[in-house]
Amino acid sequence: YCVVSCGGASLDVIKQYIENQNTPPSERAVKTSRALSQKKD
DSSP: OOOSOOTTOOHHHHHHHHHHTTSOOOHHHHHHHHHHHHHHO
């Protein structure tokens, strides 16, 4: 990973952000994403 600028966030916050990217999205997040992508068409 390369963090060039993180706006003053601590390394713990950055680590948590990176680790959370590996978790599958919630059902709510999937529904929201699908709804938003359909509106663009």
